[in-house]
Amino acid sequence: MGFLIDEKRLVFGVETAKTTYAFAVDNLGLLRHLYWGPKLNGLEDFEVPELSELSSNDPILDLTDEEYPVFGGMRYKENCLKVIFADGTRDIEYKYVGYTQTEEELIIHLKDVYYDFEFNLHYKTYEEQDLIERTVSVKNNTQAVVEIEKIHSAQIHIPYQDLTLTSSHGRWLAEFQEFKQPLGQGKIILENRRGISTHNHNPFFILDRHATETEGEVYFGILKLSGNFSTIIEPRPYGGTLVQMGINPHDCLVTLQPGEEFVAPAMLFGYTNEGFEAMSHHMHDYAKQNVLREGVRPVLYNSWEATEFDVHCDEQIALAKKAKEMGVELFVIDDGWFGERHSDADGLGDWYVNEDKFPEGLNPLIHAVKDMGMMFGIWIEPEMVNPPTQLLKDHPDWIYHFKNRVNDTSRNQMVLNVTLPEVQEFIFNMIDDLLSKYEIDYIKWDANRPISQTGVSRDMWLRHIEAVYDIARRVKAKYPHLLLEACASGGGRVDYGMLESSFDDFWTSDNTDAYDRLTIQNTYSYVYPVKAMRAWVTDANNRSTIPLTFKFHSAMMGTLGMGCNILKFTDEDMKLSAELIEQYKQIREVVQNGDFYRLQHTSSNNYYCYEYANETEAALFVFLPQTQISRTGVRVKLRGLDANAQYTFTLAGTEMKKSGSYLMNHGIDVKLSGDYASTIIKFKKA
Template identity: 85%
Template sequence: MGFLIDAKRLVFGIETKKTTYAFAIDNLGLVRHLYWGEKIDSLDDFDVPPLSEISSNDPILDLTDEEYPVYGGMRYKENCLKVLFADGTRDIEYKYDGYTQTDEELVIHLKDAHYDFAFNLHYKVYEELDLIERFVSLENKMNESVTVEKIHSAQLHIPYQDLTLTSSHGHWLAEFQEFKQPLGQGKIVLENRRGISTHNHNPFFILDRQATETSGEVYYGILKLSGNFSTIIEPRPYGGTLVQMGINPHDCLLTLNAGETFVAPAMLFGYTTEGFEAMSHHMHDYAKQHVLREGVRPVLYNSWEATEFDVQCDEQIALARKAKEMGVELFVIDDGWFGQRHSDADGLGDWYVNEEKFPEGLTPLIDAVKGMDMMFGIWIEPEMVNPPTQLLKDHPDWIYHVENRVNDTSRNQMVLNVTLPEVQTFIFNMIDDLLSKYDIDYIKWDANRPISQTGLSREMWVRHIEAVYDIARRVKERYPHVLLEACASGGGRVDYGMLENGFDDFWTSDNTDAYDRLTIQNTYSYVYPIKAMRAWVTDANNRVTIPLRFKFHSAMMGTLGMGCNILKFTDEEMKLSAELIEEYKEIRDVVQNGDFYRLNHTSRNNYYCYEYANESEAALFVFLPQTQIARTGVRIKLRGLDETATYTFMLAGAEVRKTGAYLMNHGIDVKLSGDYASTIIKFKKSE
């Protein structure tokens, strides 16, 4: 497994546990895609027949299944790379320039036939996970600059057109709304143009052929980018479907100066014949094995709903005491602790502790939290500034703005030009000062508006997020114990670019309604890891009062947090919260580190059923938001168990013992009643 190379015929294969991906250098010197699908062991089986034109309206360059099509010649299809040379040439004619291979990577080297300009196709393989990673790097070896008008990271070829696209759409408070649509004969474009937020679409795609959770062909991929991305899906006139992902070319130009290189964000993709469940397991395992730190995430309490901007030291300590009584492990003070921050109209940028709210600084609060044996976290929004702040008065040129235009504000704030080295230094030093001065374990990094008025710079859409990544990596290198949470008005920065550049957790959505979160979390689970999904119990809901138990069960499906005003909790609510937090800790390892299953059922009632399982235990979550007229229960068949082992669990108040084979093939009957009913059933494997 790994890389297979026929050096004589220039045929290349990438082999995973169950799949093969193959391409070759053809008779025209083009990098031609050959195959992506179930495993084929021998490269000898792959022919590379010469291409010939079908008609004068179907040029060879347009018909060739190129691995990485460029703009140039008689190509009218979507291209991955378009550049402008210094002499005005807007065309690439490439030739094969060899390959290099290590244990970790295969690189195909291509160069322009006239200009000393090279681009390299990079391939990595995660064999056991049936995943491949692709990206492209550019090298300008000339004395003149090159302007990059478009750069996509990869193009994939799928040999079918009868496919269904699954991805997400939405908006603030409604991120990760799943949609499905059949491919027609037009082009589908999913994108982000806002620089920061991706509430509307997310950089992933899933294409299937009548697949179910456990069967059927599924092709899928994600882009490791947090900013402006573009996904293009296009059925081809002569069959098959193309998928491209990369930096959105909208308003974007990159200048590659003499001697410079540029590396595009990576695209991770996979294929399975075993349905959506296998896809999710591969992506989750990739995150757990190659991205996320080991261990379990702490139970969190965040003070925002209790106090909003009106934070006071004594009240925060009182909240911490109540949180500790419940079993919380991490106390996070949210917005309002700094500058003249009494509303969203001031304070951002003036990152000093407000002395009226904290006369002795943050030390008394942190000491109190640490004295209760809890971790301490803090909220920041380092890329933003409010107009009244001293920072903006001292540095009016530090924001994105357009001359002769009124500066845009949204949520009463402007966006710092993070592409400036002095702004990057300011942000890093601010965070470094906080972490060196105070014993902080957790940072909630927020970003509450899109970027606008970018002026003459058209590469800032890329450079801004590169700078954010760089700052986060530097912070983690200096303070490796600190957990970073990616937040952008909720789920605006849920992507692998954030995870692989220093961040540990996602704030999944500002919508904390426990019922809404079931659908948000379901779509999130397709490609993103459960362990990074922060989910809170809060006072907020968009409907009639939801029981506290249902709220907890919904939030326990990820990394549990709380945001209620617990100072107003009754003794009964405190007791129930403590019991449920303790129950979460009992199943936390299997929830965060186990395998996740979206379970199907045939009940006439609208049950939501999910399972987490590892080698020794499983946890089954069952939700019934509303009992229908037919008061029917649900038969649930579990998955991922040891069919030869016996499992012990509680059902209807009695201890039950069943084999894994029975639980997976026959299943168990569960009946909930009323509105917003829920239960968790824990299965222990017998020794």
């Protein structure tokens, strides 16, 4: 497995455990896609038919399934690379000049026939997860500047047109709303143009042919980039569908100085003929084995809902004591601890402890939290600044702005120009100062508005997020124990770019309504790991009263947190919360590190059924938001168990023991009643 190369015929193969991806250099010298699908027995059977024009209206360059199409010649299709050479030429004519193979990577070298300009296609495999990673690096070997107008990381070809697209749309408080649509014959573009990622679309796609959770062909991919991305999906006139992902060319121009090289963000993609479940397992396994920190995430309490900006040391300690009584392991103080931060109109940028709120600094709070045996966390929004702050008075040119325009404000704040080295140092030093002075275990990094008035440099959309990545990596290199949470007014920064740049958790949405979260978390689970999904129990409620148990069960589907004003909790609330947190701790290992299943059922009632399983145990979550007239139960067939083993569990108060084969093929009957009913059933392998 890995890479196959037929040097004589210049046919290349990329193999995973169950798939083959193949391409070749054809008779015109073009790098041409051949195949992507179930695994084949080598490259011998591949033929590379010679291409010839069909008509003057069908140029050969436009018909060819190029592995990486460029802008140039008679190409009218979507391209992945478009440049402007110093003499004004806006055209690439490339030739294949060789390849490089290492243990981890296959690199195909392509070069312009006239200019000393090269671009190299990089391929990497994650064999057991059946995933392929692609990116492109471009190098300017000329003696003049080359400008890149568009650069997409990769293009993939799917041999069908009768496909259904699944992805997410949304807005603030409604991220990760699943949508499905047939491709038809139009071009579909999913994108972001806001700089600080987006709640509207997410950089992933899923294309299937009549697939279910457990059957059918599924093609999928993600882009490892926060901020301005572009996904283009287009059925081709002569059959098949192409997908491109990369940096959004909107208002973007990357300048390459002589001798300079640029590497695009990576695209990760895969194929399975075993349905959406296998797709999710491949992506989750990739994250758990290659990206996420080992171990389990702590149960968190965040004080925002209890106090908002009105934070004071004594009250925070009182909250921490109540949180500890319930079994919380990490106490996080949110916004309001710094500067003149009494509302969202001031304070951002002045990162000193407010002496009125904390007369003796943060240490009394931190020491109290630590003495209780809990970790301590804190909220920051380092990319932003409020106009009244001393920081902006001292450095008025540190924001994105046009000198002849009124500065844009949103949420009473402006965006720092993080592309400036001095701003990067300011942010790093601020975080470094906090972490060196105080025993901080967790940072919630927020970003609450889009970027605007970006100035004359049109590459800043990309450079901004690259700078954020770099700061995060520097921080984690110096403080490897630190947990970093990515937040952008909720789920505006949920992507693999953030995960792979040293962030550990996502704040999935500012919407913490327990029922709404079921749909948000369901769509999130398609490609993102459960372990990184922060989910809270809060006082938020978009409908009639939801029981505390339902709230906990919904939040226990990810990495559990709390945000209620627990100072108002009754003794009964405290007791129940402690019991449910303890229940979560008993299943936390399988929830965060096990395999996740979206279970299907045939009940006429609107049940939501999910399962987590590993080699020794499983946890079944069943929700019934509202009982229908029929008042029927649901038969749940489990997944991922050992068919030959026996499992013990308790159902409706009765201890039972059944075989894995029985549980997966016959299933168990669960009946809930009333509104917002829920249960968790634990299965232990005997």
